[in-house]
Amino acid sequence: MRYKITIEYNGSSFSGWQKQQHSANSIQETIENAIFNFSGEKVTLHCGGRTDAGVHALGQVAHFDMEREFELYRIRNAINYHLKSTPIVVLNTEIVDDAFHSRFSAKKKYYEYRIINRYAPAALEAGYVWQVFNPLDVNTMREAAKHLLGKHDLSSFRSKDCQATNPIRTIDDIEIIQNGSYIYIKISAISFLHNQVRIIVGTLVEFGKNRTNPQEMLNILTQCKRNAAGVTAPPFGLYLVKIDY
Missing domain, CATH: 3.30.70.580 (Pseudouridine synthase I, catalytic domain, N-terminal subdomain)
Known part of the structure; x- marks a missing residue:
């Protein structure tokens, strides 16, 4: 059974x-x-x-x-x-059914990354959100994220230890929601590379801090090198929300 x-x-x-x-x-x-x-x-x-x-x-x-x-x-x-x-x-x-497989039968996976963007330290959420002290320009982050939608070689957004043989992935949706000092980055796709979500989040945060031209995200993508992208966001802000079958 x-x-x-x-x-x-x-x-x-x-x-x-x-x-x-x-x-x-x-x-x-x-x-x-x-x-x-x-x-x-x-x-x-x-x-x-x-x-x-x-x-x-x-x-x-x-x-x-x-x-x-x-x-x-x-x-x-x-x-x-x-x-x-x-x-x-x-x-x-x-x-x-015996044909069901939790990994290979999956149609889409949904992740959410939680950020608290303020200078005062997090008290209740410590260990469950990434605290970013510098003010973030969420609109710049949203514009940069648009360039990641669709099918791309995401070599710039995977860890050096990633064992996937193919770096091509399709990102279905990226939604960035701001609610006061809280920022939620929601990403969905059928599959992900190792650390893909955390590296994307770290890169988007750098766009938000520096107000870099969002078009620069295209350059990061085309370089296909890990050092072209931003930092890897810490693990404790990341949540696997649900999986569709």
């Missing part, structure tokens, strides 16, 4: 989603252990979008196979019981 679960988590204290050989602090392994503790079955959890250390999720999706069949609410409640000492929660459980 194949089960699909939707997960919310605070990534601050984890090494990231993926299980690591020399780390027992991954989100994947933590949930796998919780499933084993209630079912006695060792499962492999496959996720829709791997998140790095410190990145949060509001709607991560994963699937796993179990031999035994349980009522869906019992699976959700049992996993959550064994996760109660961690900042991870299973929101929903579904039975899916």
